Amino acid sequence: MIDWWLILDKVILIVVIFVVSLAIAAYSTYGERKIAAVIQDRIGPDRAGPWGILQPLADGGKFFLKEDITPKDADKFLFILGPSLFILTALMTSAIIPWGKSFYFGDHEFSLQVANLNVGILYLLAVVSIGGYGIMIGGWASNNKFALLGALRASSQMISYEVPMGMAIISIILMSNSLNLREIVDMQQGFHWNVFYQPLGFLIFLICAFAECNRAPFDLPESESELIGGYHTEYSSMKLGFFLFAEYINMFISSAIISCLFFGGYHFPGLDSLNMSPNIAAIVSICVLFGKIFFFIFFFMWVRWTLPRFRYDQLMRLGWKVLIPLSIFNVLATGAWLTFVK
Amino acid sequence: MQLTNRSKVASVKTLNWVEQLYLPAIIKGMIITFSHIFRKKATVRYPEQKRPIANIYRGLHVLKRDEEGRENCTACGLCAVACPAEAITMEAAERKKGEEHLYREEKYAAMYEINMLRCIFCGLCEEACPKDAIYLTDRILPSNYARNRFIYGKDLLVEGTTPETRIDISGRKKDYEMNV
Numbered sequence: 001m002i003d004w005w006l007i008l009d010k011v012i013l014i015v016v017i018f019v020v021s022l023a024i025a026a027y028s029t030y031g032e033r034k035i036a037a038v039i040q041d042r043i044g045p046d047r048a049g050p051w052g053i054l055q056p057l058a059d060g061g062k063f064f065l066k067e068d069i070t071p072k073d074a075d076k077f078l079f080i081l082g083p084s085l086f087i088l089t090a091l092m093t094s095a096i097i098p099w100g101k102s103f104y105f106g107d108h109e110f111s112l113q114v115a116n117l118n119v120g121i122l123y124l125l126a127v128v129s130i131g132g133y134g135i136m137i138g139g140w141a142s143n144n145k146f147a148l149l150g151a152l153r154a155s156s157q158m159i160s161y162e163v164p165m166g167m168a169i170i171s172i173i174l175m176s177n178s179l180n181l182r183e184i185v186d187m188q189q190g191f192h193w194n195v196f197y198q199p200l201g202f203l204i205f206l207i208c209a210f211a212e213c214n215r216a217p218f219d220l221p222e223s224e225s226e227l228i229g230g231y232h233t234e235y236s237s238m239k240l241g242f243f244l245f246a247e248y249i250n251m252f253i254s255s256a257i258i259s260c261l262f263f264g265g266y267h268f269p270g271l272d273s274l275n276m277s278p279n280i281a282a283i284v285s286i287c288v289l290f291g292k293i294f295f296f297i298f299f300f301m302w303v304r305w306t307l308p309r310f311r312y313d314q315l316m317r318l319g320w321k322v323l324i325p326l327s328i329f330n331v332l333a334t335g336a337w338l339t340f341v342k
Numbered sequence: 343m344q345l346t347n348r349s350k351v352a353s354v355k356t357l358n359w360v361e362q363l364y365l366p367a368i369i370k371g372m373i374i375t376f377s378h379i380f381r382k383k384a385t386v387r388y389p390e391q392k393r394p395i396a397n398i399y400r401g402l403h404v405l406k407r408d409e410e411g412r413e414n415c416t417a418c419g420l421c422a423v424a425c426p427a428e429a430i431t432m433e434a435a436e437r438k439k440g441e442e443h444l445y446r447e448e449k450y451a452a453m454y455e456i457n458m459l460r461c462i463f464c465g466l467c468e469e470a471c472p473k474d475a476i477y478l479t480d481r482i483l484p485s486n487y488a489r490n491r492f493i494y495g496k497d498l499l500v501e502g503t504t505p506e507t508r509i510d511i512s513g514r515k516k517d518y519e520m521n522v
Contacts, residue, residue, distance in 0.1 A: 043385040
């Protein structure tokens with residue numbers, strides 16, 4: 001028998017998360033420009049609406065009205081597939097994130113997680129890897145040397161940094177004995193945040209998250225000054241918008257995942273002892289998680305406007321010669337600690 | 343010989359292992375960028391907010407009228423001669439009977455044009471003028487879409503007759519002129 005309530009729940013949740021992801025991605029562009037401005041002693045966009053808060057709408061409208069150019073020698077099908085795949089995978093990763101505690105309507109439980117997969121983290125890694133194909137296909141299909149170079153850089157960077165990222169996650173899995181994201185989050189209840197037990201793992205994961213999101217200082221795939229935008233050189237109109245949007249969605253999702261894996265997700269010390277009714281507790285937990293997410297989005301931007309871009313050999317050296325040995329050491333140390341000490 | 347205390351000895355020493363971690367340097371840099379968030383912003387929101395302009399600023403020209411609202415310019419052509427960019431063109435005409443309230447002297451400029459794309463805003467026209475007719479003001483030349491709209495005729499150059507449309511140039515007058 002089909003559980004219609006479950007399907008209704010999930011459809012509502014998916015639509016809400018979809019809209020919220022897009023809204024946050026749109027307003028991240030505004031936040032990015034504002035933060036860039038204040039860090040550089042400027043004011044930033046302030047013309048569209050009060051304090052410029054309509055700026056993302058203007059930018060989005062502009063993307064829709066721009067001429068949509070497909071280069072003559074481009075592979076038409078792959079040229080469209082690239083950005084579509086990229087934004088699809090970016091949105092898909094939000095499925096496993098536990099956004100908060102469950103709501104209760106009478107006996108009916110409304111879970112704030114689209115799919116409570118028991119292999120949640122593996123799903124995450126798998127989907128993120130597919131995202132790399134979006135960039136590669138887009139860069140290849142453009143039939144442009146800069147786009148191809150950008151795509152090559154992106155793919156090798158993503159492959160290199162997925163290894164230490166996976167290793168950092170392994171140490172978390174060792175500690176929690178679970179691949180399920182909700183269980184990992186609930187394990188950190190109170191103030192037992194993983195970041196205190198796995199500071200090295202957190203650092204490695206954070207660096208890899210920057211690299212996976214193609215954010216500065218790892219934005220070599222799209223370095224404007226050398227590659228004229230890299231893999232999206234030939235893209236225009238909303239296809240370009242998809243690429244840029246997906247990047248901000250990726251940033252939002254990685255912030256959410258960092259919060260869930262290392263900063264206790266929707267838990268905050270002291271909140272559980274307040275004895276709130278379940279629905280209010282759920283709302284508070286959503287706010288807590290989003291507070292952490294917004295902090296990390298700010299952190300991403302803060303780093304971007306502080307650090308210069310890596311050189312390509314430095315990037316590879318950091319990935320293979322520093323992060324991978326460190327992450328292996330971290331896994332071994334965690335395992336040894338769990339086996340002999342605990 | 344050391345001239346200032348600002349010179350620094352350049353060093354090419356290799357980094358020690360703490361420096362090779364880069365993390366202390368990164369944190370230091372991030373503290374610096376964070377502190378800039380609270381600094382005073384350098385931006386001037388231009389149309390609403392304007393930078394203070396010095397009295398001697400040489401901006402858009404004005405053709406002055408006297409106290410009774412008559413044009414000062416007599417189309418003598420000295421400004422056009424003085425102009426190093428050859429931006430000024432004019433045609434003279436003789437004042438007819440009944441036009442005494444319009445023009446101060448018997449001769450006036452029927453056509454007076456400044457090509458603002460040629461003008462270098464040096465202010466030599468103002469210095470050359472014996473009739474106190476042309477002044478540079480603190481107004482800024484607005485941008486435009488067409489080149490021919492940068493040729494300013496009398497409609498744009500001559501100030502109005504009502505007190506509100508008068509252009510104040512008292513800041514530009516030199517002390518000895520004010521005393522006259």
